[in-house]
Amino acid sequence: MPVLVTAAHHPLARRVAARILEEGGEVRVTADGDVGLLRAQGAFVASATPDDEGRLEAALADVHTLVHVGGGIRTADAGQLVADAEVVARAATGAGIRRLIALSLPGAEADAGDPLRRAKAEVERLVADVPCQTIVVRVGLLDTPWLRDALLTAGLAPELLATPVRPVRVDDLLELVAAFDRARASAPEGHLQVAADGPVARSVAGYLDRVTGSSAGRGSRLGRRLPDAGAVERLVAVLDGPWDQDDEVASGRLLDGWSFAEVEPAEPGPAG
Numbered sequence: 001m002p003v004l005v006t007a008a009h010h011p012l013a014r015r016v017a018a019r020i021l022e023e024g025g026e027v028r029v030t031a032d033g034d035v036g037l038l039r040a041q042g043a044f045v046a047s048a049t050p051d052d053e054g055r056l057e058a059a060l061a062d063v064h065t066l067v068h069v070g071g072g073i074r075t076a077d078a079g080q081l082v083a084d085a086e087v088v089a090r091a092a093t094g095a096g097i098r099r100l101i102a103l104s105l106p107g108a109e110a111d112a113g114d115p116l117r118r119a120k121a122e123v124e125r126l127v128a129d130v131p132c133q134t135i136v137v138r139v140g141l142l143d144t145p146w147l148r149d150a151l152l153t154a155g156l157a158p159e160l161l162a163t164p165v166r167p168v169r170v171d172d173l174l175e176l177v178a179a180f181d182r183a184r185a186s187a188p189e190g191h192l193q194v195a196a197d198g199p200v201a202r203s204v205a206g207y208l209d210r211v212t213g214s215s216a217g218r219g220s221r222l223g224r225r226l227p228d229a230g231a232v233e234r235l236v237a238v239l240d241g242p243w244d245q246d247d248e249v250a251s252g253r254l255l256d257g258w259s260f261a262e263v264e265p266a267e268p269g270p271a272g
Contacts, residue, residue: 001064001098002026003181006088007050008043009033012142012170013069017043019174020067020181028059050084053091060095065181068102070123073238074146076230078119085123092130099133101180106138106197107242114237128191135180137257139173140166140197140243143211143268151208154232156239161205165243166198172265179261194257195245200267204239211268 005017008029014037021027021041029038030048039045048055060066068088071081085102092100108120124136141147176196202210248254258265 002028002044002062003065003067004028004030004060004063005067005069006030006056007032007069007084008035008038008045010069010071011144012072013067014038015170015174016067016069016177019178023178023182025181028063030056030059050080051087053087056087057091057094060091060097063095063097065099065101066092066097067177067181068100068127070103070120072103072142073105073116073235074231075116075119076234078115081116081119082122082126085126089126089130092132097130097132099135100127100130101135101137101177102127104136104138105238106140106195106245108138113240116234116238124193133190133192135192135194137173137176137180137194137196138245138254140168140245141207142173143167143169143198148208148212150231150235151204152212154235156204156236160236160239162203163239163241163243164201165204165207165239165241166201167207167211167268168196168198169266169268172263175263176257176261179263180257183261193254194260195249195254196257196265197243197245198267199265201244207268211270213270 003020003025005013008014008017009031014035017027017029017038018041021043028044029035030046032049035045046055046059075081104120104124105117108117108124110118110121112118112121127134127136245254249256
């Protein structure tokens, strides 16, 4: 049965769709931008803005699994994440899908200290209310070129550079989502919250030293994308954490996603 990935014009969602296509099944995507490569790879593309509930529900006909990536730490409007999730939840309910997988963040709680985590908590609530099997994956700090550039050029305070993080490779996250899609018969029913921390804890500065050879404030900015003031402010808010989910896994509140899916994550390195 088909899988649908929302907003595949965004880089991470596009890569999720491409990885699931490699599994050999039918993949559908909604997009509000250029996804010509996915179309060429065999994906069925439904042109739709994130608020086009009717088009999304139509695209979900006979779909087994919907994968909703949503926005990450680059999100300029956290409230839009909630609005998009409301559309996804209503369309998924109307279409009668059997599984919904959504990405979230460690520490996504209604009383979290930053707007992004508060919005993600509301997204998680909306996902849990959809009448099908639902899986929320709380992904640690995702190692991307944008993140590396932003951390190097944002002028972060020393105390923020000392924040412990558990960076996650994008390729490992893709394998995790693909594994959950494959495990249609064996995955637990109901609502499941999954932790996906990186395998090694480092300070922000230590992470940058490992993947770029430079700490924030050191090294050349040549060729790097400089974030605007608003992006820096949002990055500072979300970087404060929390990023470590070991206690929640140990208490049974969160499932360790890597163990369940039998995926062995690697620490991000200079090549990504």
